[in-house]
Amino acid sequence: MADITDNMDKTLENLKHNFAKVRTGRANANILSDITVDYYGVATPITQVAAVKTPEAHMLVVEPWDKALVNAIVKAISASDLGITPSSDGMIVRLPFPAPTEERRRELVKECRELAEQAKVAIRNIRRDANNKLERDEDLTEDDVRREQAKVQKHTDDYVKKIDEMLKAKEAEVMEI
Numbered sequence: 001m002a003d004i005t006d007n008m009d010k011t012l013e014n015l016k017h018n019f020a021k022v023r024t025g026r027a028n029a030n031i032l033s034d035i036t037v038d039y040y041g042v043a044t045p046i047t048q049v050a051a052v053k054t055p056e057a058h059m060l061v062v063e064p065w066d067k068a069l070v071n072a073i074v075k076a077i078s079a080s081d082l083g084i085t086p087s088s089d090g091m092i093v094r095l096p097f098p099a100p101t102e103e104r105r106r107e108l109v110k111e112c113r114e115l116a117e118q119a120k121v122a123i124r125n126i127r128r129d130a131n132n133k134l135e136r137d138e139d140l141t142e143d144d145v146r147r148e149q150a151k152v153q154k155h156t157d158d159y160v161k162k163i164d165e166m167l168k169a170k171e172a173e174v175m176e177i
Helices: 002-021 067-079 102-136 142-175
Strands: 036-039 042-045 050-056 059-064 093-096
Touching (some): 002 142, 102 142
């Protein structure tokens, strides 16, 4: 059961990480976590070479510690699929987040639902693997196997409920104007 819980917790963490990357109308520094910039020949995440600040709800400010990286950061953000046009004054990079339209918010909700469904599939795969292990265990009687499978199913149901709660919260955040 400890392995099952550990794997299901990892699935929830992965879902949280994926939800954090979904762009809402608010500025969120997590969307920059996967964008890398060439830092002296090494691809380095922007969050490791600059301070990312949120001075207001619809603006991110990226302040590199090495001012020579400003242009590289602008290029990296422009080349990414964020859909945000960065502006720079030579010292810092500003990222304005326009409020998404109603249609775009609905698309983002669909994207969140797909991410949640992928997490549910991962949870079910963990359940399937656990049930297969139980069935192959020759030390357990049929009744023991059924009891353990019922525990695994209850555990699975709890985690699916947590995913549904996370999805509901994210949908509310995305649909908020």
